[in-house]
Amino acid sequence: MSAACWSCGSALAAGAPFCVACGKVQAPTADVTYFDVFGLPRKLALDTSTLERAFYKLSRKLHPDVYARASEREQQWSLEQTSLLNDAYRTLKNAIPRTEYLLKLEGVEIEQDRASENGAKKESRMPPDLLEEVFELNMQLEEMRMNQKMGEDDPQLRGDLEKAKTQFEGQLAESDSDLQKLWVKWDAAVDADDEASQADAKNKMVALLDRRRYVRNLVRDVNEALGA
Amino acid sequence: MAYSDKVIDHYNNPRNVGQMDKSSQEVGTGLVGAPECGDVMRLQIKVNPETQVIEEAKFKTFGCGSAIASSSLTTEWVKGKTVSEALEIKNTDIVKELSLPPVKIHCSVLAEDAIRAAIGDWKKKNGVAETAEAAQTVAAQ
Missing domain, CATH: 1.20.81 (Receptor-associated Protein)
Incomplete structure (x- = not known):
């Protein structure tokens, strides 16, 4: 589960965009969640102004301009991390998308993917x-x-x-x-x-x-x- | 995304739109909805008490073209079928007939749910056992 920094080899928190030890940008992992991006637990009652501050702080640190003279793969990662960060912020800042996202992480199928192609039954949930x-x-x-x-x-x-x-x-x-x-x-x-x-x-x-x-x-x- | 010709045909000329007396003993009513898209579908059947053949079917659907076409088609299909034959209609049959794209498959699921709900309501009204096996057992005795 725990990955290591490509640069200094320190252990990384799941999905962390940076290595805390050496500060290098990391490649986004395949199973990273929007909560991981902010280093948050999978909880829902979060303070959106704190989230906003964290978003701006991370945005500045990850901005591709900062990596203009870094290696090619670091440039690429900063781009990927920035786009991930934007998606994460957009999703988590609003009550309904945040809740839907968490439910999806918890294995709930929402919206139209609920009725699958093979005709799997969904229960009718409307009272x-x-x-x-x-x-x-x-x-x-x-x-x-x-x-x-x-x-x-x-x-x-x-x-x-x-x-x-x-x-x-x-x-x-x-x-x-x-x-x-x-x-x-x-x-x-x-x-x-x-x-x-x-x-x-x-x-x-x-x-x-x-x-x-x-x-x-x-x-x-x-x-x-x-x-x- | 384009609708298939069959969907457009059912949408422009929906069959069997309307309603029947909900309180009638011979009428079963199914009201179902899809929270994903806000569609709501009411499907009613009128069953001959002697033969268990569905003699009349009516629907009223608020929703997209595919939802209307799915329910319109379903009423056409169930007419003339016995109750147990009608239960064999699968949403995949509707998908095939109307060439529904994956994002519209839930419309066909809704139509299948609606016919099941209508039959369930009719069975409850008429004291018919819920499962087909049980019904056959009763008939055999």
Whole structure:
């Protein structure tokens, strides 16, 4: 697991962009994670302003300009490390991408790769009550669009949709604060090395993100239909 | 990415769009959704209580062209089949028929889930055993 610095032979932390002993840039390892890039544990409740400072500091150190007179492979590595760092920062700085990324590292398949090509079954994770709501709302949206095509506006329908929008936006805000609670639970489980509790937090985050994706799309569709 | 001609055909002329009375004893309703893309699909079947043949199938899908085509095709396929024959429809059959690209395979999975859910609902309403084996055992007695 532990690799050695190509230059001085000191042991390297997993995925570290630099050798701490001699400061030389390292080749990105194949299994490096975005958490490794920042030397962070796989935890979720992280402070984004600290992350930002670490990002700028690393960016400056890794910038290809700094390596203009270094060996060719060091130039190449600084380029690769910089692009890795940018991806890592973009992913970790935002709540949802960070959570999705961690879940992916933990073996959860997200988005469209869940239904695999050989037709492997995924369980339907939507709670039935939400499905009913989603379906009803879509019916109303369709009616709204038809009306608009005919140049009509149904104030009752518009009012219903406004109400639905407020309700779903409330659900989004609620899911964000629920997610933060799950981060704390996850982080505590990681610290305690409690696998059962980790798995529980993981499953709850997956369910929450599934629901959130649905609601977010609904809000977007309602906004479109309302011409907002 | 271009849609295949068959997808476009089903999208432009969807078969069997509509709804049936959810509370009817002969009607099974499956409502399923894909959180990945926000698609939601309702598929209903009307089963002849004597022959267990699906006489009517209706769907309503909110989603992309592939989701609509998958559900439209599924309603065409299940009509005239018995309930147990309909359960043999696999999402891979839909993928093949519509030439769905890998990123749209989840649409076919959704359609398969929908038909299973509709049949499940009908079975529950009519007190039919869940598994095909069990149903055959009952029929043999």
